[in-house]
Amino acid sequence: MVYKNFGPVGEMPKVGIxxxxxxxxxxxxxxLEKQTMxxxxxxxxxITSNLRYPDGTKVxxxxxxxxxxxxxxxxIVADQFRKEGVGVSLTVTPCWCYGSETxxxxxxxxxxxxxxNGTERPGAVYLAAVLAAHNxxxxxxxxxxxxxxxDANDDTIPKDxxxxxxxxxxxxxxxxxxxxxxxxxIGSVSMGIAGSIIDQGFFEDYLGMRCESVxxxxxxxxxxxxxxxxEEYKLAIAWVKENCQEGKDNNPTDKQQTREQKDRNWExxxxxxxxxxxxxxxxxxxxEIGYGEESLGHNAIAAGFQGQRQWTDHLPNGDFxxxxxxxSFDWNGIRAPYxxxxxxxxxxxxxxxxxxxxxxVPSIFADVxxxxxxxxxxxxxxxxxxxxxxxxxxxxxxxGAASLDGSGQMxxxxxxxxxxxxxxxxxxxxxxxxxxxxxRPATLEYFRGGGYSSNFLTRGGMPxxxxxxxIVKGLGPVLxxxxxxxxxxxxxxxxxxxxxxxxxxxxxxxxxxxxxEHPFNDVYSxxxxxGANHAALAFGxxxxxxxxxxxxxxxxxxxxxxxxxxxxxxxxxxxxxTKDLEGADFRACAVYGPLYR
Numbered sequence: 001m002v003y004k005n006f007g008p009v010g011e012m013p014k015v016g017i018x019x020x021x022x023x024x025x026x027x028x029x030x031x032l033e034k035q036t037m038x039x040x041x042x043x044x045x046x047i048t049s050n051l052r053y054p055d056g057t058k059v060x061x062x063x064x065x066x067x068x069x070x071x072x073x074x075x076i077v078a079d080q081f082r083k084e085g086v087g088v089s090l091t092v093t094p095c096w097c098y099g100s101e102t103x104x105x106x107x108x109x110x111x112x113x114x115x116x117n118g119t120e121r122p123g124a125v126y127l128a129a130v131l132a133a134h135n136x137x138x139x140x141x142x143x144x145x146x147x148x149x150x151d152a153n154d155d156t157i158p159k160d161x162x163x164x165x166x167x168x169x170x171x172x173x174x175x176x177x178x179x180x181x182x183x184x185x186i187g188s189v190s191m192g193i194a195g196s197i198i199d200q201g202f203f204e205d206y207l208g209m210r211c212e213s214v215x216x217x218x219x220x221x222x223x224x225x226x227x228x229x230x231e232e233y234k235l236a237i238a239w240v241k242e243n244c245q246e247g248k249d250n251n252p253t254d255k256q257q258t259r260e261q262k263d264r265n266w267e268x269x270x271x272x273x274x275x276x277x278x279x280x281x282x283x284x285x286x287x288e289i290g291y292g293e294e295s296l297g298h299n300a301i302a303a304g305f306q307g308q309r310q311w312t313d314h315l316p317n318g319d320f321x322x323x324x325x326x327x328s329f330d331w332n333g334i335r336a337p338y339x340x341x342x343x344x345x346x347x348x349x350x351x352x353x354x355x356x357x358x359x360x361v362p363s364i365f366a367d368v369x370x371x372x373x374x375x376x377x378x379x380x381x382x383x384x385x386x387x388x389x390x391x392x393x394x395x396x397x398x399x400g401a402a403s404l405d406g407s408g409q410m411x412x413x414x415x416x417x418x419x420x421x422x423x424x425x426x427x428x429x430x431x432x433x434x435x436x437x438x439x440r441p442a443t444l445e446y447f448r449g450g451g452y453s454s455n456f457l458t459r460g461g462m463p464x465x466x467x468x469x470x471i472v473k474g475l476g477p478v479l480x481x482x483x484x485x486x487x488x489x490x491x492x493x494x495x496x497x498x499x500x501x502x503x504x505x506x507x508x509x510x511x512x513x514x515x516x517e518h519p520f521n522d523v524y525s526x527x528x529x530x531g532a533n534h535a536a537l538a539f540g541x542x543x544x545x546x547x548x549x550x551x552x553x554x555x556x557x558x559x560x561x562x563x564x565x566x567x568x569x570x571x572x573x574x575x576x577x578t579k580d581l582e583g584a585d586f587r588a589c590a591v592y593g594p595l596y597r
Contacts, residue, residue, distance in 0.1 A: 016077075019040040047169055096122045105139065171549035185304055197346075229283060282297025339362075364396070377392075395509065398506070406419065442504070465482070479556070543566070548568050552570075555589065572588060
């Protein structure tokens with residue numbers, strides 16, 4: 001069963017297609033009208049056929065009511081787009097147009113231009129001219145130009161052009177979707193972790209988001225006063241008892257909680273999950289039972305729960321809430337995941353949010369816990385690493401917000417482990433994830449108040465991208481990523497390594513793709529250059545999309561293993577240096593500054 005869950009306020013942003021044209025009448029413009037408008041229709045069909053919003057519906061395109069031959073028509077189309085909720089702009093043309101008169105001048109909307117590569121009319125000349133105008137006016141735009149010449153009557157989109165259009169639109173929609181939404185801090189700073197010191201300026205200036213905050217005591221208030229849907233709670237606790245397997249208690253026998261305490265914990269953490277969701281996005285049922293203010297929520301597309309230690313020293317931990325909310329299913333059925341970070345790590349929440357908006361699937365929140373060299377694995381287990389892991393691996397593990405989808409128990413048609421958008425998930429996929437997960441009584445040394453931690457082992461063979469957003473004083477926000485894979489280890493080897501950390505938590509054995517260049521010359525250097533203790537593991541190799549997204553937001557990417565030919569940034573970036581692409585990214589982002597400042 002697919003369940004349409006509560007979500008943030010606002011319509012989904014649309015993609016505006018701007019067909020620009022040579023404005024000269026009495027022959028020139030008339031001969032180009034059909035071809036120009038056909039390009040717009042082709043682009044719209046490509047987008048709607050391949051991209052979906054986070055709610056599973058097809059991305060909507062708005063084609064301009066008129067081709068744009070000059071400033072007046074550009075203004076008419078801009079007015080049309082404002083009224084129809086356009087958040088991303090794609091200009092298309094097969095011919096020469098008057099660049100500064102036809103260009104999109106909205107500074108806050110991501111923009112790209114596709115200039116047709118044909119010899120009959122100079123679409124490429126217009127592309128170069130209008131990009132120069134964008135650059136001169138400080139309005140960065142992406143240039144899309146096919147590798148091979150096409151005939152004037154060719155009504156297909158070459159693969160390289162299609163890939164760039166989709167990459168730009170996907171990233172631009174992520175930017176547009178974040179704007180006007182909220183990040184919700186439930187609690188404050190966890191154990192001095194810098195990522196949970198929320199930087200409101202970053203969210204406002206770079207992401208266009210509002211920062212909201214509630215004390216963790218709001219959860220206890222709502223539990224004590226029963227400010228949640230009582231009927232949904234009955235459904236939820238019944239589902240939990242039937243589907244959530246309680247695993248082995250690793251605490252010393254004389255310190256274990258009683259059965260009665262553990263049962264109360266199950267009820268408590270289930271109520272926490274309902275309340276955490278309601279705090280994020282609201283719940284109309286609360287208004288029906290007399291809690292109108294609480295029913296509104298905080299319009300949050302991402303959130304974080306502090307937990308440690310002021311909460312977890314006394315009350316059941318937030319692991320169940322975080323893991324279930326971040327998953328694509330619960331007692332209501334299959335649904336879109338929420339983004340909630342452990343320890344209120346706001347910067348890892350942003351990494352998780354980027355991953356979600358680019359892929360429509362949840363990510364795995366994890367500690368970048370331990371680098372295991374081949375020699376260390378051999379010494380401890382007697383096992384010689386081989387294959388993709390021959391140079392070592394990184395143990396990714398954390399007690400909290402690892403979505404159960406991250407177990408890798410869903411499969412494609414070839415039985416490869418995958419994570420799926422919720423509209424592609426079947427009931428058997430949900431069952432497989434639940435069967436692969438045990439809920440282990442919390443380690444009381446860490447969590448004195450008890451609770452439950454999800455415990456699964458990620459299936460090997462999944463393509464993953466480890467992501468981290470960091471903030472550096474004097475520099476601002478920066479992002480790093482490492483494309484790689486989950487891997488399998490023999491059971492005895494995996495168990496031996498796992499026992500040395502905390503066997504009650506979910507584990508992903510991750511190996512980054514090495515390039516031979518620092519820091520991707522070896523696995524140790526990747527971990528040694530990671531910017532914080534946490535990472536978000538996104539499904540798929542999405543580095544190209546991340547670089548495009550970050551360039552729109554003006555967040556430089558300083559550490560990645562993406563081949564240079566896959567990097568797609570606004571054309572202005574080449575003016576900041578073509579040999580040192582990383583340095584050019586930093587210089588361009590510094591000059592343009594945050595998107596919403």
